[in-house]
Amino acid sequence: EYWAAMNLMGDYASANHAVIHRTITEFLNIEILGGVENHHNFAWKETHGGREVVVHRKGATPAGPGILGVIPGSMASPAYIVRGLGNEESLHSASHGAGRIMSRKQARSTYRFSAVRKDLLKKGIRVLSAGSDEVPDVYKNIDDVMSAQRDLVETVARFDPKIVKMCGDGSRAED
Numbered sequence: 001e002y003w004a005a006m007n008l009m010g011d012y013a014s015a016n017h018a019v020i021h022r023t024i025t026e027f028l029n030i031e032i033l034g035g036v037e038n039h040h041n042f043a044w045k046e047t048h049g050g051r052e053v054v055v056h057r058k059g060a061t062p063a064g065p066g067i068l069g070v071i072p073g074s075m076a077s078p079a080y081i082v083r084g085l086g087n088e089e090s091l092h093s094a095s096h097g098a099g100r101i102m103s104r105k106q107a108r109s110t111y112r113f114s115a116v117r118k119d120l121l122k123k124g125i126r127v128l129s130a131g132s133d134e135v136p137d138v139y140k141n142i143d144d145v146m147s148a149q150r151d152l153v154e155t156v157a158r159f160d161p162k163i164v165k166m167c168g169d170g171s172r173a174e175d
Contacts, residue, residue, distance in 0.1 A: 003043075010039055036081060038070040040096035048091055055091050063087065063094035063152050071153070072097045073142030075130060075164040076120055080146060082153035094152040098142040104133035111135045120164070130166040 014037060025032055043056040061069045063084030071094065072079040086092055102110070113132040120127055120136075146155065 006043065010042060013039075036068045036070055038096075046092070048088065055093070057093055057096070059096055059099070060093040061096040062092060063090065064092040067092075068156065069094065069096075069153070071095060071142075071146065074098060074136040074139040075127070075134060075161055075166070076123060076125060076136035077139070077142045078161070079159045080142075080155050081157040081159070083156050084153055085151065087152045090152050094149050095145055098139040098145050100138055101140055102138040104138075107133045107135060107138045111137070125161050126163050128163060128165040130164050134166055 017037075021032065021035070038061055039057075040061045041058050043054050044062070045052060046055050047053070048055070061071070063069060063082070063086070065084060065086030067084040069082050069084065070079060071082055077098065082094065084092060084094065108131070111132040113130065113135065116132065116135045117127050117130075
């Protein structure tokens with residue numbers, strides 16, 4: 001029952017992303033050139049060492065041979081499109097993002113988002129919505145993270161942020 005429900009939620013998330021992408025491309029009158037489906041915080045049945053196992057990737061993303069993925073930084077640092085190298089020691093996995101160095105609670109009590117928004121605007125990054133729990137300083141340096149996993153993935157593309165749309169303070173994506 002759990003397995004079916006988890007996969008249903010994965011399909012639901014994928015369908016929502018497809019609607020969002022279609023809506024944006026229609027609004028901007030542009031064509032989608034390609035796509036990357038990037039589940040994370042999910043479980044998969046895979047074969048490793050000749051055995052079928054369940055691999056739960058919490059904070060990680062699949063990086064099997066040739067598998068495309070997304071590794072985001074922060075709202076002020078780049079995101080990377082990557083291709084998995086199929087490293088067996090990592091169970092064909094790579095990090096999903098830079099990784100936090102501060103808890104959400106600590107970030108909300110430390111940062112005023114209005115000041116962060118002004119700083120981001122000076123860097124040419126427009127914030128539509130976000131919260132102080134996701135400010136750039138709560139994340140590790142994405143370039144260091146990418147360097148540390150060069151035996152897990154190869155970089156295909158780098159994208160620098162221009163617009164940020166995230167949940168604001170007091171809300172969660174799951175709500």
